[in-house]
Structure formats: C-alpha cells, structure tokens
Amino acid sequence: MTPVLRAAIWLREYGQATIVLLLAVVAWEIICQQMDIPVWLLPAPTLIWQETVLLIPVLPEHIYATVIAIFGGFFVSIVAAVPIAITVVYSPFLRRVIYPPLLMLQSVPKVAIAPLLLIWMGYGLQSNMVIAATVAFFPIVINTATGLEAVETELLDLTRSFDAARLKVFWKVRLPWAMPYFFSSLKVAITFAVIGAIVAEFIGADKGLGYLILASSGAMNTAAMFGVLVIMSVIGILCFYAVALAEKLVCPWYLPTQEGSQGA
C-alpha cells in the first residue's frame, strides 16, 4: 500500500469524524467568547493554548516525574504480579493464602492507602511508583493466572503423553499461551498506572503533572488545568500504544480479531 493510498483510506474513515470534532472545538471557542463565560469557569480553547504555552519552560521536569512514576510503577507491578500469578497457578495452597489479602488490598481505594505508603517511604518518586504499582498490579495477577490456566486440557494431555518435564511445559506451552492474556492485562495496567501516578502526586509531591494541576487549581488558573489534562491524556494514550506495540512484537501470531486463532 502506498502512503498516498493509505492517507486516502484514513481520510475516508476518519475525515468526517475529525471535522466534526474540530467543529466542536470551534463551537466551544465561540460559545465562550459570545456568552462571556468567566475564564475560571470554562476557559476558551485559545486561552488554554496560551496558558499551556506559558507552562512550557517548567513542563519537562513535571512530565519527566510523572512518566517515571508511571513506568516505574508499571514495571514494579509486573515484577510483583507475574511471580504471584505463577505461584497461585501451581500451588492451590498458596492460592488460598495469597488471594484473600490480595482481594482486600484490591477492594480498598488506593487513595486511602497512599498516605500510609507516604509515611513508610517518604515523599518522592519511589513512593509515587509504588502507589502506581498498587493500582496497576491486580489485573496483571488475575489475567496472567487465567492465561496460565487457560491452556487446553488436551494440549496438557498431549505434553503428558510425551512424558515432558513440568518446567519444559511451563516455558514452552503455558507461558507463551498466557502471553495474550498477559498483554491484555498490561494494557489495563498501564492506564491504571497513569491514574495511580497522578493520584500519588495529588497526595504528596512537589513535581509531576498531578502536582501541576493542584498548583494551577490553587491559583484558580483553570486554563492551565485544562492544558495539563490534555497533556496527561496524550501521555496516557502514548503509554497505551507503546504496550500495544510491544504486544504486536512479542506475539504477532495472536490476532484478537480473528476467530479460532487458537486452533479448532
């Protein structure tokens, strides 16, 4: 497919939707100006743009802090969740030990745990990471465990008929089998990590986009708040697509849209 053709297809698919969305922004601008809506209540898009441009000099360090908290938390959650998932799959006893506290942790709002973590770990990136990790962690455990257990019984029968070592079955069958489940949980986890990082910055931080929102709010600078929100959502989307890309690279054989990709 040539780039021109691809662009043409894109235009046909998304062109109208893009125009409608742009028109909505224009309408927002017109309404704000014509109806004299106070800027602290609802700033016009142009004003949001101006205030955001003013933020540019300080933005890098805040973005850096938030991104580090997101990815740090994300990786901490993976490192913690995967061994737990493997453990609960292989040991029914440890499953009964691990699941109740895990469910308790999950049912408590993380905002409520965050102050405790701050006491334990102090202000700063490391506690933001851990808070982000506590939010992102749960779906990875559940999905990875589900994936490891989703191996078809007939396939396990087959490996048994080869008299295969359990470790081999784990590496060559269970783990690859769980990959699509793992990655779909990562897509949830990365968006959760974004939420967790921002929540952590709300509670105690002197850097980060969450902190920037609080600061702008304190200054009644609604336009700047909108600007930071837009930046946050862009970061969130980029993080999501980074994980989606990693999924495509690691399991290209898995096409979620294709029925029966697992045989049958």
Added chain:
Amino acid sequence: MSGAAKVDRLERRVSSPQLQLSEPSSAVASASSSETARKLLIRVDAVDKEYATRSGDGVTALKGISLEIRENEFVTLVGPSGCGKSTVLKIIGGIIKATRGLVEFDGRPLEKPSREIGMVFQRPILLPWRSVLDNVLFPFEMMGRNVREHVDEARRLLDMVGLSGFENALPRELSGGMQQRVSICRALVYDPKLLLMDEPFGALDAMTREELGIELLRIWTERRKTVVFVTHSITEAVFLADRVIVMTPRPGKVVLDLRIDLPRPRTIDVEFTPEFKAYADAVRDAIYTGKRI
C-alpha cells in the same frame, strides 16, 4: 442418522466422481489376516475406572474392560458419547490411571506415558505461535531430544500428507483439515509403535473426514503402525478397522468385538457393498441393544 449419511454419500459419489481418484496407490498386503502370528502390543485386563464426584459418590466410568490389540492392527472403538471410549484411550496412553485392572504395553505394565505412543485428539491443538514445521517437531523438544536431527523426517511427513510448502505457515493460516494433518504428523514424527486417535476427524466436515480417513489408511499401510481409533461414527468405524469394538455407557463396557474382513486397500466404494452394510448393522444393533440393558 446413518440413512441420511448414506444418501448424502450416494449423492456425492454421483456428483463428484473425482473423489474416487484419491484411492491409495500402494497396494501393500492386507493387514487383516494372519493376526494370530502377530505380537500382542496392548493388553487391557479387567480395567475399571471410577471417578469421585463432588458429592463424594463414585461414578463408574468403565467396568471390566478387557482388550487385546496386536501389532499393526487397526482397531476402532465406537459407541455413544459417555460410554468411556475416550477414557479407555487415555488409559492405554498412560495419561490417566485405571482404578483397577492391568494395562500392558509391549509386554510390560504401563506405568507412565510411553514415548512409543503417539496421540491425536479431536482438535488439532497446535501451538498457535509456532510454524507448522515447529509444531511437528514439538514432541522432540518436550522429550528433550535433539530437534535438528529430525527436521528432514518432519518435512517428509508433511510432504506425505500434502503439506509441503506450508512448513513455515502458522496454524491459523491453515484449514481445519490441514491443521489436523499437521497434528497427525506431530504424532508420527517420533515414530511411535502405537497411534491413539480420539475422534480425530470429529470436528471436520464430512468430505474432509472421508479424505483424511483414506489418507490415514494409506499412512497406516506405509508406516506399519498399530492404531486405536475412537469415533462415534459407525460408518467410519467399519470403514477403517480390522476390528470394531463397540462400547455402551453407564457403566462403560465392551458389548461387541467384531472382526471386519473387508478387502484392503479400501475405497469409499466399499461402503456400498452388502458386506459393509451387514457389519454396520451388527455394530448398530450392538449399540442399541446395549443401550436398552
């Protein structure tokens, strides 16, 4: 049900005569006679299988199963669903253990799965992330044997089932019938003496099913395997077998052990002979009278 199937076959014979061209060409000697001279490969003696249910009661899946299967024999196990035919197969394969009774393979009690036994299941259960060739080589990896030494053999097998050129394809790029061919190659690649097949063509359409049946007979004559084949199709059971073993459920037991003396190599035409019909009727009778008891 069988009446409709027959009409269907008749029509197809008229409308697509090219099907008959796929007859096996190599006319290796018939395997059905002189069975007494051949070595006993499997002996199942008075096997019971009980499962514990959640309420604590036992359910008897198999009761007093005794079978003897000789080398190079093609045996089909037929019966309604729930009669325990798959369970028998898994017990012979060493995948599940009998509650009581004895299972001998090649003169020795079978204590764990043997690498002399290959299994094919109803679904191909290929590994979706592996190429066709790597799927065929999968057993060697699981057995901790050198994979590379067997690449040629894997290619030969794929060629034999008409899949040369698909070595690097992923399973999802193949049709159901092609996938099942791959899984048969996977079971043959380490050259097991015994092939256990659990309704291997059950998920395929009728036409592919017949094609693969004929192909399986060809492979069986070429490679001299012993085959135990589970099916719920009476026609398939009679068509393929040297011996049809009929089982009935609750509890699963053998009600008929019927020798099929139809000439080999067989083609679909054999299904229209009076002898075939007589065999099929005998099997059907055994299933229905067994059910009523």
